[in-house]
Amino acid sequence: MFVAVGVVGLLVGALTAVVVRPAGTDATAGPSAAVADVPSSPAAAPTGASPASSPVVTTPAPTVAPSSTPAPTPDPTLPPGLTQADVDAGLRSTKIAASAGGRLVVVPGSTKSPGIGTVHTVRVEVEKGLPVDGEAFAAFVLKTLNDPRGWGADGSMSFRRTDGDADLRVVLASPDKVDEMCAPLKTAGEVSCGRGGHATINFKRWVRATPEFDSLTVYRQYVVSHEVGHLLGHAHEHCPGAGKLAPVMQQQSYQVAPCRANAWPHPSAKD
Structure with missing residues (x-):
């Protein structure tokens, strides 16, 4: 039965x-x-x-309430719209303008070289009118350059900051100023360059990075390492293979895939 x-x-x-x-540029x-x-x-x-x-027995279908993730509570100690990583990189605002007037201001002060080998002096400059804390930006730049995974990982070089004559200049500038300083290279108000003794970083990219990067901090470390790499004599490189770390001299602002994003000349180096 x-x-x-x-x-x-x-x-x-x-x-x-x-x-x-979820929708997104990388989907x-x-x-x-x-x-x-x-x-x-x-x-x-x-x-x-x-x-x-x-x-x-008849059981009614259960009612499933839509799940919702509460918005993170803003940190009252930070400027509106900024994260701690933004502040550490020198940002005071994420507002971007095509031009900031064109006048460059040297960040005052100097630091000692933390390493051995050839010491490269670096002068850090910021275009006046940009919402940037020059001291914080300069500290980020030198920390990146002297990172154990940086250009001096093999002990051949290190970097120290000066506000006088220097071997290298690292400049944070508006898109229009970048186009002026990078010519005849075509930066089109979008990207950065390293030429003529200066690594000129586009403020738009410093704020937003590019869709190729999930981390703003990693992109900021990359663009400093990459553009200074040109000043040290390094040319562009290509992705060595799918799934591998991109060389720091790969043009990762345009495309990382099929490699993985990488900010460092010597990513496997340790303290």
């Missing part, structure tokens, strides 16, 4: 779930797919029970 089955399993089996892929997979929940098998009635003794 076969036993009649209740409608509980049928009602539960009617529920479906939809998986939606390369196909369209979102609807995925149906597999209904559980209905329980068998006890042996010997008669159909009349099996009550039919």
Whole structure:
């Protein structure tokens, strides 16, 4: 004898779930797919029970409240719209203008070289009118250049900051000023350059990075290392293979794939 089955399993089996892929510039997979929940098998009635003794119980479909992630609480100690990483990189605002007037201001002060080998002096300059803390920006630049994974990882060189004559200049400038300083290179108000003794960083990229990078900090470290690399005599390189770390001299602002983003000349070096 076969036993009649209740409608509980049928009602539960009617529920479906939809998986939606978040939109984004790096989303390369196909369209979102609807995925149906597999209904559980209905329980068998006890042996010997008669159909009349099996009550039919109707269970209403559960109401599923949409999940929501509360917005993070802004840190009252930080400027509106900025993270601690932004502040550490010298930003006071993320407002971007095409031009800031064109006048460069040298960040005052100097530091000692932390390493051995050839010491390169670096003068840090910021275009007046940009919402930038020059001291914080300069500290970020020197910390990047003297990182154990940086250009001096093999002990051949180190960097110290000066506000006088210097071997290298690192300049943070508006898009228009970058175009002026980088000519005849075509930066088009979008990218940075390293030429003529100066590594000129586009403020737009300092604020936003590029879609190729998930981390603003990693991009900022990369653009400093890359543009100074040109001043040290290094040319552009290409991705060595899918899944490998990109060489720091790869033009990662344009494309990282099929490599992985990398900010360092010697990424495997340790303290």
